[in-house]
Structure formats: structure tokens, C-alpha cells
Amino acid sequence: MTLSPINRRRIATFRANKRGYWAALVFAVLFMASLFAEFIANDKPFIVMYDGAIHMPVFKAYPETAFGGEFLTEADYRDPVVAGKIHEEGWMLWPLIRYHHATVAWDLPAPAPTGPGASHVLGTDDQARDVAARLIYGFRISVLFGFTLVIFSSIVGVSAGLVQGFYGGWLDLIFQRFIEIWGGLPQLYILIILASVVEPNFWWLLGLLMLFSWTGLVGVVRAETLRARNLDFVRAARALGVSNSKIMFRHVLPNAMVATITFLPFILAGSVTTLTALDFIGFGLPPGSPSLGEMLQQGKNNLQAPWLGLTGFFAIASLLTLLVFAGEAVRDAFDPRKTLA
Amino acid sequence: MAEAKTTAPAQTNPAAEPPVLEVTDLKKHFPVQSGVLRRTIGHVYAVDGVTFSVGRGETLGLVGESGCGKSTVGRTAMRLLEPTAGSIKLSGVDVTHLSKEELRPYRRQMQIIFQDPFSSLNPRMTAGEIVKEPLYIHNIGDNASRQEMTKALFDRVGLRQAQMNNYPHQFSGGQRQRIGIARALALNPHLIVGDEPVSALDVSIQAQVINLMMDLQEEMEVAYLFIAHDLAVVEHISDYVAVMYLGRIVEYADKKTLFRNPLHPYTEALLSAAPIPDPTIRREKKILQGDVPSPVNPPKGCHFNTRCPYAEERCFVEAPILKDKGDGHTVACHLR
Numbered sequence: 001m002t003l004s005p006i007n008r009r010r011i012a013t014f015r016a017n018k019r020g021y022w023a024a025l026v027f028a029v030l031f032m033a034s035l036f037a038e039f040i041a042n043d044k045p046f047i048v049m050y051d052g053a054i055h056m057p058v059f060k061a062y063p064e065t066a067f068g069g070e071f072l073t074e075a076d077y078r079d080p081v082v083a084g085k086i087h088e089e090g091w092m093l094w095p096l097i098r099y100h101h102a103t104v105a106w107d108l109p110a111p112a113p114t115g116p117g118a119s120h121v122l123g124t125d126d127q128a129r130d131v132a133a134r135l136i137y138g139f140r141i142s143v144l145f146g147f148t149l150v151i152f153s154s155i156v157g158v159s160a161g162l163v164q165g166f167y168g169g170w171l172d173l174i175f176q177r178f179i180e181i182w183g184g185l186p187q188l189y190i191l192i193i194l195a196s197v198v199e200p201n202f203w204w205l206l207g208l209l210m211l212f213s214w215t216g217l218v219g220v221v222r223a224e225t226l227r228a229r230n231l232d233f234v235r236a237a238r239a240l241g242v243s244n245s246k247i248m249f250r251h252v253l254p255n256a257m258v259a260t261i262t263f264l265p266f267i268l269a270g271s272v273t274t275l276t277a278l279d280f281i282g283f284g285l286p287p288g289s290p291s292l293g294e295m296l297q298q299g300k301n302n303l304q305a306p307w308l309g310l311t312g313f314f315a316i317a318s319l320l321t322l323l324v325f326a327g328e329a330v331r332d333a334f335d336p337r338k339t340l341a
Numbered sequence: 342m343a344e345a346k347t348t349a350p351a352q353t354n355p356a357a358e359p360p361v362l363e364v365t366d367l368k369k370h371f372p373v374q375s376g377v378l379r380r381t382i383g384h385v386y387a388v389d390g391v392t393f394s395v396g397r398g399e400t401l402g403l404v405g406e407s408g409c410g411k412s413t414v415g416r417t418a419m420r421l422l423e424p425t426a427g428s429i430k431l432s433g434v435d436v437t438h439l440s441k442e443e444l445r446p447y448r449r450q451m452q453i454i455f456q457d458p459f460s461s462l463n464p465r466m467t468a469g470e471i472v473k474e475p476l477y478i479h480n481i482g483d484n485a486s487r488q489e490m491t492k493a494l495f496d497r498v499g500l501r502q503a504q505m506n507n508y509p510h511q512f513s514g515g516q517r518q519r520i521g522i523a524r525a526l527a528l529n530p531h532l533i534v535g536d537e538p539v540s541a542l543d544v545s546i547q548a549q550v551i552n553l554m555m556d557l558q559e560e561m562e563v564a565y566l567f568i569a570h571d572l573a574v575v576e577h578i579s580d581y582v583a584v585m586y587l588g589r590i591v592e593y594a595d596k597k598t599l600f601r602n603p604l605h606p607y608t609e610a611l612l613s614a615a616p617i618p619d620p621t622i623r624r625e626k627k628i629l630q631g632d633v634p635s636p637v638n639p640p641k642g643c644h645f646n647t648r649c650p651y652a653e654e655r656c657f658v659e660a661p662i663l664k665d666k667g668d669g670h671t672v673a674c675h676l677r
Contacts (some may be wrong), residue, residue, distance in 0.1 A: 006467075097525075102663035232461035238526065239419055240475045243446035250474075279466075 004278020010333040027322040034140035041097035041133035044077055069221035078103070097121070099130035101137040101290040113298075113305040123307040125298050131311055137290035139315060145206065146271040150264060153210050157217030158253075158260060164218065165225025166248050172222070179215050185211045195283045205284065209274060216267055217260060224256030260336045265327025269320045276316060292316050359433030360394035360530045361564040362451070362538045363417060367391045367419045367427035369410075373637060377505060385636050387413040389588035390427070392663075395532060398558060400565040400581030402596070404572060406633055409587040414532040417455050420444060420564065433532060449479055451527035456537035458517035462509040468495075468497070469505030469522050474528040480505060494523040497560075515546035519553065526557065534566045551578055572615040576600055584608045587644040588636055590663065594670035604672040606649050643675070651676055 015021045037045060044057035050067050057077065064075040068085045075082050078098065086092055097103065099120075105128045108114050112128035122131035164172045198204055228234060229252060237247050247319055249306035272292075279293025292312055299309025368391075370384040388410045395401045403411050416422045420430055420436065428437045436447050452475075455461035462471055472494050476487045492502050498519040510516055518538060525533050535554070539547040555578060558565065569575050575582055575596075582599045584592045584607065590607040603609045606627075613627045629648050634640055640647050643656045655675055663671040 021560070033478075232455040232457055233463040235416075235421055235463055236455065236521070237452065237463075238421055239451075239453045240478050240524075240528075241441075242444040242474070242478050246478075251463050252467075256461070280430065 005306070013335075014329050014333035017329040017332050020325045020327075023322045023325030024329060027326055028320075030102070030139065030322075031143055034143065037136045039139050039202060041099060041101070041130070041136050042095045043098065043100040045094045048077070048086055048092040049274050050086055050092075051089045064263060078298065090160075095137075099133045100147075101134045102288060103133070104128045105130065113270040113302055113307070113308060116307055122311050123305065125308055126302055126305075131295070131307065133323075134290040135292075135311055135315055138292045138295060139284070139319065141202075141285070141290060142272050142275055142292050142319070142323055145202065145275050146268045148206055149209055149213060149271040150268045152206070154211040154217050154264065154267070156210070156214040158221050158256075160214070161218040162220025162225055162248055162253060162256070165222040166229055166244070166252060168226065170228075172313060176222075179218060182212075183215055183224055185212075191222070191278065192283055199286065200284065201286060204277070205275070209271070213271065213274075214312040216270075217263060220259045221256050224259050225252050228252045228255045258331070261334050262327070263329040265323050265330060271322045272316075292319075301309055343642045350487055351604075358397060359430070360396045363394040363430040363564065364418055365428045365430075366391050367414065367429065369413050369422060370425045370426045381535055383637050386415060386588050387533060387636055389639070391588070391590055392427075393583055393590065393593065395564045395566055396516075397521075397531065397564055398562040399580045400558065400567050400578055401580040402575035403481065403566060403568045404582060405576050405585035407570060408633055408636070409585045409586055410636070411570075412536050412609075414585070415536045415568050416564060419451060419534055421453070445479075449528040450530050451530065451532045451534065452528060452530040453536060454518070454521050454525050454538040457538050458514045458521060458541060459509075461521050462517055463510055465505050465510055468512070469498070471509070471520060472505075472523045472527055475524060480527060480578070490527070494527055497557070498523045499527070513546075515550060515614065516541050516638075518542060518550050520545075522550075522553065524559070526561070529561065530563060532564045532566065534568070536568050537570070538567075538573065540569065554578065557670075564636060572600075572612065581596060584611065586634060587639055589644060589673065591674070592672045593663065594671075595668075598668065598670050600671075604666060604670070604677040605645075605674050606651055607645050643673075 014024075033040065034035075036059055042058060044058065046058055048055040048057060048062075048067070054286075055062055057075070062068075062072060063076045064071045064082060068089070069075060069082055077083060077086070077092065083092075089183055097135055098166050098316060105112075105120070108124065108128055112124050113126045114124045115122045119126055120130050120132065122135065125131055125134065160175065164175045190211075200208070200334065225248075233237075234247060234251055243252070249330070275284060275291070276293035276296065279289075279291040280297050281299070285291050286292055292315055295308060295312035299305070299312050302308055346596045359655065367388055368386075369388040370386055371519075373383040373385060375382045391410075392416055393401060396423065403414060405411050408661040411465045412481070413422065417424050418430065420439075424437060426549070428435055430436070431447050431450050434447065436444060439447070471489055473487050474492045476482060476490060477529050481487070482490060491505065495502050495505060499521055500516060500523070504512070506518075509520070512520065521538075538554070539550050542550060551574060554565065559565065566577070567578055579596050581593065581595050582600070585592045586607050592599065592603065599608065599671050600612065603612055607629075610627045610629045613624070616631075617624075624632065627650070631648050634644070640657075642658050643649070645651070646656045647654045649656065653676065660672040661675045665671050666677070
């Protein structure tokens with residue numbers, strides 16, 4: 001891949017911000033790892049060698065009868081009977097954590113929640129599910145949700161801000177008043193009301209939050225556009241006969257991008273926080289979903305089990321810190337004075 | 342304000358070739374709005390009936406105090422602002438009412454250079470991209486030939502080809518202005534409007550840029566509408582000079598006539614205010630009293646009557662029209 005000189009310098013500036021560079025790197029590694037959560041924390045082994053044939057339970061559901069069991073339902077590999085039968089005829093390779101986020105550990109020595117120990121590194125929650133497994137899946141869903149929300153709301157927000165700032169006048173005036181009224185709506189109540197009408201799943205929740213989150217970028221982009229459209233280089237472009245849409249995207253938008261991109265990691269952090277908050281009060285993802293907010297709620301309800309609250313707290317705090325540090329490095333990289341000095 | 346209408350001063354042989362730019366009775370009034378409902382409560386008469394023409398390869402200097410409407414004339418003539426009234430002809434074609442799409446081919450004939458070399462170049466594009474953009478917008482050549490043309494333009498304005506990948510802030514003010522000139526030249530225009538192109542530069546750099554513009558004019562036969570407030574610069578570059586006061590042209594002549602024999606009292610005062618670089622010369626200075634009146638509410642009659650040392654009764658009643666005093670030297674004054 002060949003990079004233009006400017007992008008090479010941007011990457012160099014990005015790296016020069018050591019704290020941000022490492023934060024981005026750590027975040028990227030954690031995020032990539034969480035994308036493969038099924039291979040890190042699962043109640044199914046990767047590979048089962050049984051009777052000379054390779055089985056991959058992560059990708060395919062095998063009935064118990066495939067391993068010499070009695071039932072036609074999917075094999076429970078954690079069941080000592082099934083495990084014993086497999087070990088008689090072959091072997092199986094387990095992920096690091098032998099629990100899925102929804103796996104209930106029946107063999108706990110004490111009533112759930114139980115504290116950290118050899119079989120559950122971070123303990124179990126009040127429904128006897130492994131906290132470490134839930135943390136990995138919860139991290140993944142939070143970040144994926146955040147990314148999706150940021151992408152969609154910035155597409156809408158940037159376009160709205162660009163059009164408003166560029167054309168100005170009545171259009172701008174009406175749009176601004178609309179956004180003020182819209183922003184004045186009590187977001188949380190509307191989400192709660194809507195959540196009682198529909199059963200919120202990932203996409204519903206995304207749509208509902210988008211209704212309000214898109215306004216976040218409008219102000220920044222609009223202000224940058226209002227400034228840029230009166231600069232001489234925009235006049236020069238008009239004198240050249242450049243069309244409005246080309247002026248917007250070639251001349252105005254790139255100059256509004258620094259402010260916009262600087263905002264993105266912070267909006268991402270904000271989206272993660274919003275989802276956590278909704279989960280915490282129980283209006284977020286459907287019950288049983290792994291989520292950081294739900295973990296915090298359990299921590300609140302089980303103060304005798306501090307590993308729940310502490311895990312949730314440290315997970316969210318480090319996630320947000322990483323995003324903010326990475327955001328600062330991204331901002332530096334797009335700052336022409338830093339990149340080109 | 343119809344009484345301010347004047348005849349176009351003929352400067353080139355009109356039978357042979359229409360002037361590159363011919364502006365007739367151009368007016369630009371900006372509405373002044375107030376209140377929640379944005380009612381129009383008045384107008385800024387920025388340009389109020391201006392007529393002039395620029396012939397091929399010639400330079401018309403447009404001078405006046407700040408706020409007299411010079412830049413508005415330039416921008417309206419470029420159709421960057423919509424004229425309130427009047428007509429604009431480019432090489433004989435009336436472009437006053439053409440739509441954006443219809444106007445695009447005529448954009449090739451006229452280009453503009455701005456005063457501020459820092460805001461006139463997009464900081465996110467390389468110098469090469471900036472100069473290349475006109476070619477790309479008007480579909481001239483393919484990628485390879487555009488690159489060649491851009492290189493040639495860089496040579497022509499005295500920049501190194503290696504600087505094509507640099508960004509505007511890596512250049513000095515004078516170099517940036519050269520990029521602006523290269524961008525304006527890319528389409529081989531017949532006319533370049535220079536909107537105070539050297540006012541923001543150091544004096545030594547001003548001379549370089551002015552001389553570059555004059556060399557380019559000789560090579561490419563491009564006409565300039567050169568807007569400035571610095572008389573020395575205008576005297577150096579112009580063939581003809583028009584003096585503006587409060588939205589109107591008060592005097593027009595070829596350079597020599599105007600500087601040797603100014604007729605309008607305002608021109609007199611303007612010339613006497615310009616410093617002469619010789620401390621031994623003592624002269625009577627005609628210093629104007631007061632400020633330029635507001636263009637929202639210009640004085641009745643002659644616009645200059647509030648500051649004119651010779652103003653008579655009729656100057657407060659009747660607006661003077663431009664009268665030819667021989668050899669195309671026109672002046673708008675009742676007394677001269």
C-alpha cells in the first residue's frame with residue numbers, strides 16, 4: 001500500500017503522541033480479541049477429535065449421539081459424562097475460559113455469586129455465570145454498539161451541519177430552532193416510553209439513540225462551515241465554476257474534518273456510556289445480554305460481592321480512558337500545524 | 342440614482358474587437374435587515390452605477406478609499422455577487438443573467454486573485470492540487486497533461502516544481518500569492534481581477550509580484566482589473582485609472598493624464614495625500630476633512646459634497662455625470 005506524503009506524516013505525528021499511540025494499540029488489540037470472543041470464552045471446545053474425525057463445535061452443533069451419548073439434543077461438552085466419552089475415543093481442545101457468557105456454572109462450591117478463584121478468574125455473578133466471560137462479550141457489544149452509533153449519527157450529523165452552514169439563511173434558522181426543540185425533549189423518558197412499546201434489541205436501541213445522538217456533530221460542522229464558506233478559497237472555487245456540492249466536499253468539509261474527527265472518539269465514549277447507563281437502569285439490551293451496565297447493576301445489588309462492581313468499573317474506566325487518549329492522538333495527527341511543521 | 346448613468350469611455354477601437362470586460366451602469370445594493378422578521382430597512386449602496394471597460398491586454402486600475410465599493414465592483418463583475426442592476430459583458434457576450442451552469446464556460450475567461458494570501462488557498466490541498474483544480478473542473482486534458490500544465494504554470498510564476506507537493510502554510514506570503522496567480526492563469530483567462538493582490542505583502546515582495554503580473558500580461562495578453570488603494574502601485578501597473586468614491590466613478594483617464602492633471606477635487610486630494618519619496622519636495626497638501634459618509638445613506642447630489650472644499654449650491658442638489666474633457670479623460674464634477 002502506498003501512502004501519500006501527508007498521510008505518512010500523519011501517521012508519524014500519531015505515533016509521536018506516545019500515550020495516545022499505545023492507548024490506540026491496546027484498544028485495537030482488546031477489540032480484535034473481543035471480536036474472537038467465541039474462541040476465548042466458550043462452553044464448547046474449538047476442536048474435538050473423536051473416533052478419528054475432527055469436529056468443530058464452535059461452528060457446528062453436534063448432537064450428543066455423535067459422541068456416543070444418548071440424546072439427540074446438542075452435546076453439552078462440560079457434562080462429565082459427555083467429556084468422559086470423548087476422552088475415551090479422542091481428545092478436545094478448550095478455549096482459555098470454559099464458559100460462555102450465558103453458561104450457568106452448576107458446580108459452584110458456594111451459593112452464587114462466588115468470588116474469584118481457580119475456575120472463575122473474576123468470580124461469578126448472581127446467576128452463577130462467569131464474570132470474565134461476560135466481561136469479554138460485554139466489552140464487544142459495547143464497542144460495536146458505540147462504533148455503529150457513531151458512524152450512523154456522524155453521517156447524518158455531518159451532512160446536516162454541512163448543508164445548514166453552507167446555505168445559511170432561513171434554512172439554517174429553521175434547522176437550528178428544530179434542533180433546539182429536539183434537544184429539549186427529555187431523551188431518557190422518551191427512550192423509556194419507547195422501550196415499553198417495543199422490546200428493545202440491539203438495532204432498536206441503536207435507532208432510538210440515533211434519534212437524539214445525530215445532533216451532537218451538527219453544531220461543530222455548521223460552525224466550521226459557516227467560517228469556511230466566507231474564506232477566499234471558497235470564492236476562488238466559485239470563480240472557477242466549481243459546483244456547490246464539490247465546494248462542500250472538496251473545500252469546506254476537509255477543513256471542518258479536524259474538529260469533526262477530534263469529536264468522534266469522544267462521541268464514541270459517550271455512546272458507550274449511554275448504553276451502559278440504559279443497561280444499568282434496565283432499559284437497555286434484552287435481559288441476559290452480556291453488558292457492562294448490567295454488570296454494574298449486579299454490583300450495586302450485590303455489595304457483598306465487590307468483584308462484580310469493581311470489574312465493571314475498571315472495564316468502563318479503562319475503555320473510556322483508552323478512547324480519550326487515542327482520540328487525542330487522532331486529533332494531533334489531523335492538525336496541520338503539528339503534522340506539517 | 343439614474344442620473345449617475347454615464348457613457349462608456351472608449352479606450353480601444355470598438356469596431357475591431359469588443360472589450361474583454363464591459364460593465365455598464367452596474368449597481369450592487371445590499372439590503373440592511375433588522376428585527377426577527379428580517380424586514381429590509383434600507384440598502385447599502387455599495388456600487389451605484391459604475392461604467393467602465395477593459396480592453397485586451399490592458400490594465401485598468403481602480404482606486405479609492407476603503408469602503409468605496411472597489412472590491413464589490415470586482416466581485417460583482419466576476420458574478421461572485423449578483424448585480425442589482427446593470428450589465429456585464431465578457432468579450433461582447435452579456436453574462437449578467439446567465440445561470441450558474443450557463444456561466445461555467447465563461448468562467449474560463451475571467452479569474453480573480455485575492456488580497457489575503459492566507460485565506461485564498463485551501464489549507465487542505467497541496468499547491469499542485471490547487472493549481473490543477475481549474476483544469477480538472479473544466480475537463481482540460483487528461484491526468485498526465487494536467488500534471489505537465491501545472492508544472493509549466495509553476496515555472497511561469499517562479500515557483501519550483503518540487504514545491505507542488507507542499508501545503509500552502511509552507512509558503513511565504515509572496516509565494517502563496519504566486520500560487521494564487523498560477524491558479525488564476527491555469528485557464529488562460531482574458532481577464533484577471535486583482536482584488537488588492539499586493540496590499541497584504543511586504544513592499545519588496547510587492548514589487549516582485551507586480552513585476553511578475555506585468556511580465557505575464559506581456560506574455561499572455563491578459564487584461565487586468567487591478568483594484569488597489571496604493572497609488573504608487575497603480576501608477577506602476579495601470580494603463581488607465583478609474584477613481585471611485587462612495588460607489589461611483591468620479592474620474593477616469595489614462596494613467597499619465599490622471600496623475601499629471603487630476604481634475605476631480607477628490608483625485609487631487611488623493612494624489613496629494615500619497616507620499617513622495619523625496620524629503621526635499623515641499624508641496625501644499627490638500628487634506629480632506631471628515632470621513633466618508635455612510636453608503637447606507639449617501640448625501641444627495643454629488644456624493645463628495647460633504648468633504649469637497651469647492652462645493653457649491655448645485656452640488657447638493659444635482660449629481661454630476663461623467664463628462665469627457667478630451668482624450669477620454671472623464672470627470673464627474675460640476676465645477677471642472
